[in-house]
Amino acid sequence: MRKMDNGPALPTAVGKLTAVEPQRQRFLTVRIIVTTFHSTRSTTDSLTSKQAIRLGLADDGGLFVSDQLGETKVSIDDLAGMSYQAIAQRVLGALLPDFTEEELAQCIAEAYGEQWADEKITPVKPLGDDYVMELFNGPTSAFKDVALQILPRFMARTAPADGDDNEKIMIVTATSGDTGKAALAGFADAAGTGITVFYPEGKVSQVQELQMTTQAGSNVNVCAVKGNFDDAQSAVKRIFGDKKLAARLAKDSHVVLSSANSINVGRLVPQVVYYFSAYAQLLEQQVINVGDEVEFVVPTGNFGDILAGYYAKLLGLPVKHLVVASDKNNVLFDFLTTGTYNRQRPFFQTISPSMDILVSSNLERMLYYMSDKDARLISMLMNDLKQWGAYEIPSGMLAKIRQIFGTGWADENQVREMIADCWNKNHYVIDPHTACGYFVMQQMPRDPLTPRVLLATASPYKFPRVVNESLGLDATGTDFACMDVLAEATGTTAPAALRGLENADVRFDNVVEVDGMEDFVEHAAKTL
Structure with missing residues (x-):
């Protein structure tokens, strides 16, 4: 069963996709102190990033955005060998300019320290002819820890x-x-x-x-x-x-x-950092040279994880394509292929529960930027979604989106097959959400000159029963018994915080x- 759309939703027009001209990629990061934030649905607010973070959501229900996003570029010339913390200082300094350098340094030091199982925070590893970026080395074993x-x-x-x-x-x-x-x-x-x-x-x-x-x-x-x-x-x-x-x-x-x-916005912008970190690690591994483009395949439900990649592109990272990987609740696939977002559809409870979402909130931010910052249009679209359960974007806007965003989805059987396939071919265990991305990546036409990075969003030990079933292992006991079976069969180790839940009150x-x-x-x- 082939669920990958190889038409315009997975773009191939390389000439149209350069994020910024090469000479602009070499500008040093410069803070724009006048950066302000307002709702995606109106421009009446004028808030600092600190104010936007404290409020969380605009009064009119919109999401906070900055019209200055992309005016400041982040230098990529010297990323190779740079620590995650140093990259975070540079990227967050561009995105949150009203935080002082000292404040950011303190936040970064506290957030990305000994609570992480890997000093690279989000390490990039070979996966066959492709690469996987592990986002689950934090204290709760999921990519959400980064932010x-x-x-x-x-x-x-x-x-x-x-x-x-x-x-x-x-x-x-x-x-x-x-x-x-x-x-x-x-x-x-x-x-x-x-x-x-x-x-x-x-x-x-x-x-x-x-x-x-x-x-x-x-x-x-x-x-x-x-x-x-x-x-x-x-x-x-x-x-x-x-x-x-x-x-x-x-x-x-x-x-x-x-x-x-x-x-x-304070949850979103820290995720931008790991796209730059992935690029830095590919540079360090001599997979790419400065300025080479990279594709990212991202399992996503609420659109935040992949939106961060779009922000990275606006900041000057050479991102060729961002590919949305969905599960059976494939509302994003349908939107990116038709231009119509329709939440009036069956809701499926799947083996990738973190992606079981029909209203992808962060899509609103992408639409704002892709509509040339037309807050009135976004307000109308969101009102249509609230009132009628659906909206349709202009055809020109869809064409613009499809130059950057590709899409695909996997059903339940394909998710299980991909967990087994990834283990059999690469001796690497993935969780069911990452398996959606792995399936979509296998369906994509390969450009041998463009590295592909799959974002691994959660530890397989968060879903041990599904993983065991997929690998043909015993899945009849508790989730904790399944963890032990998985560890013994694969030579991997369950994160202590997850295994210890068995006896937690x-x-x-x-x-x-x-x-x-x-x-x-x-x-x-x-x-x-």
Whole structure:
């Protein structure tokens, strides 16, 4: 069954895709202090990055963007051999210019230290004729750690909008599986903050659920929701837009709400760094020369992981194509091939639960830039999505998008086949989300002159039962028994934090209806 679209959605017009002229790639990074952020749906706001991070979401429901993105280019000449931390300092300095160099250095040092299992943070390794970038070496074994280890540090260096020194931040986040634990781990016991995480009941893996429900910390709250991720995410957005709730929280508890989802620009921009890190490692391994283009294949549901690659391209990284890999919930595939986004479709619970999403929030940011920053158009499209469950973009805009973004998807059987294929051919174990990307990459026409990097988004030990089934191993016991079988059969080791969940005490067993989420947040805020 072939699900790869080899038409215009996977572009081949090389001449049209150069990110910036070679001479511009060699400019040194220069800070633009006048960088401001506003909503994708209007240009009335004029916020610093610190203010945008603290707020999380614009008042009109839009996502914060900067019209200066791309005016500052990041030098790539000397990336080879540069540490992840040094690359982060350079890239984040361009994206968040109102943070001082000292503030960024402190945030980076705290976020990317001994809690990572690999000193390269996001190491790039050969995978047959291609490459894989491991994004799961952080404390919760998922790519979300890259951003959620540093977001609380960013947040701690923001200031209350009205000067209220007693003001506290309540992080409210919906998760499809991985964001929740990574956010909990990042914000647990962080001064001046609390965190409430909602996840869809019965629609995350056993390991993912235990990661959240056993989380330590005096300021954390976890709750299952009777519904799917889109239900929870939509409710969280409504909570952010509830001005009466905001007034009550401010008056009664001195609490403001913010987000740790990738709708928060502070969650998004740290992910840009690992695209530059991948390029630096390919330079160091002498796979490419400075200025050579690279393709990235990205498993994604909410579009944040791949949007970060687009931001990297705007900053001057020679990205040839960004390829969206979806699972059976292939709403992004349909959009990128037809120009129509339609969430009025069946929702499938798959073996890649973190990608089981029908409303990809971060797509809105890409549409803003691809529409030549037409906030009015974006507002109309998002209103259509809310009112009718669908929208259609202009044909010229779709053609522009398809020059950069390719797409493909894998069904359940193909995901299992790819886990086995990757192990048999490369002796490398991948999780079911990464397997979606691996399948799509196998379907792509290969350009021998352009290296391809697959983003591995989670440890296979977060989904040991599915991986064991795919590899023909025993999958009849608990997830922890499956971990032990997988480790013995493959010679790999389960991350200690995951294996240790077997004996961890469950702290949270709350379950609410979707319409009960607001009351849960209000109660949690009173405990801060």
